[in-house]
Amino acid sequence: MTVGGRARPCRARWLMAAGVAAALALVALVNPGETRLFPPCVFHALTGLHCPGCGSLRALHRLLHGDLAGALRFNPLTVISPPVLALLAWRKDWAARPAVAWTALAVLLLYGVLRNIPAWPLSWLAPG
Numbered sequence: 001m002t003v004g005g006r007a008r009p010c011r012a013r014w015l016m017a018a019g020v021a022a023a024l025a026l027v028a029l030v031n032p033g034e035t036r037l038f039p040p041c042v043f044h045a046l047t048g049l050h051c052p053g054c055g056s057l058r059a060l061h062r063l064l065h066g067d068l069a070g071a072l073r074f075n076p077l078t079v080i081s082p083p084v085l086a087l088l089a090w091r092k093d094w095a096a097r098p099a100v101a102w103t104a105l106a107v108l109l110l111y112g113v114l115r116n117i118p119a120w121p122l123s124w125l126a127p128g
Contacts, residue, residue, distance in 0.1 A: 028064040032057035052077060052112040055127030073128035077111055 032038045043051040055074035062070035063079065071079050088095040115125035 024060075024064065027057060027060050032061055049116045050112075050126055052108045052115070054115075058127070073124075075127060076125065077107075 030037055038057055041051055041054050043049065044054055053075070056078040059071040059074035059078040062068075062074065068079065088100065094100060111125070114122050117123070118126075
């Protein structure tokens with residue numbers, strides 16, 4: 001819908017942005033490594049293996065506090081994901097390509113396998 005020739009902002013987008021901001025504020029204020037507020041990884045609890053997301057809340061907490069090295073120690077993929085996601089949000093024509101989804105799936109699967117190999121240099125991919 002347009003008003004005066006300009007597109008009116010969608011309420012759902014504002015609500016989503018507010019939800020993301022609230023979630024980021026919660027992760028910034030509450031250290032996931034020191035509380036039971038956040039649930040543990042079900043995959044890790046069942047298998048003992050690290051999923052691609054293991055350590056991401058602790059990494060995000062560190063990133064929000066400006067600790068890049070600490071964030072990399074918990075989940076390097078979490079550190080590189082925001083710039084990639086921002087680029088895809090900016091270039092929607094790229095994000096709509098099937099190759100992008102397949103590449104993301106391949107990266108997640110490969111990362112999930114590699115971070116569970118307990119040999120150097122792959123062992124640094126496991127959450128610290």
